Amino acid sequence: MAPAADRAGYWGAPTSTLEWCEENYAVSSYVAEFSVGLGSWCFHMTLKYEMQLLDELPMIYSCCVFVYCLYECFKHKNSVNYPLLFVLITFSVIVSMIYLNLKEPVFHQIVYGALVSIIVLRSVYIVLWVYPWLRGLGYTSLSVFLMGFFFWNVDNIFCDKLRGLREKMPPVVGAVTQFHAWWHIFTGLGSYLHILLSLYTRTLFLKYRPKVKFVFGIWPILLVEPPKKH
16 A cells, blocks of 8 residues: 555545555545445545445445345345344444554454455355355355456555656546555455355245346346245
């Protein structure tokens, strides 16, 4: 990650504890860095610490939701695992309190990585030993997400070289080297595919008939038909 830049736009000097490799306020004095998602947009637009929390903490909360869904996907309808809910909610609160006081991005990255690892391990178990015909969907989801992680590391490690390279390129061409943006795209797509996997697993267990269809032959969606009547 790059050190905070001196250039300030409408929102003033950055107060966030980290900053990515995009050039600040290159397009508009109101937007430091263009991004996706409400929390990410607020953070990248302002580079304010409060908005950074709006971006990063929901990553922890959403992963906890994924963990609950995956570990409860083989339960009967209308069942609630209150102990697991309590553990995940308590975990989220503790992580939030620590991060609010610690203000160390590495702590957030470690916690997020640990949660993602738990999700991956559970998913691998499902596609290897429970529903092996879902391996294609599961492995595609994981591969796309890891591709985003790869771009994220390239952006961090080679930031200075990438910025120098973009100065010599036309703006449209240089935008392709915004690898943090590719991180958002690939991890977003990988997460979407993982949601399809989770929904497929759950509906299949409940005796529904899920099918993955492709809109215009490109975008995958899940269609669920009711159980067969005997």
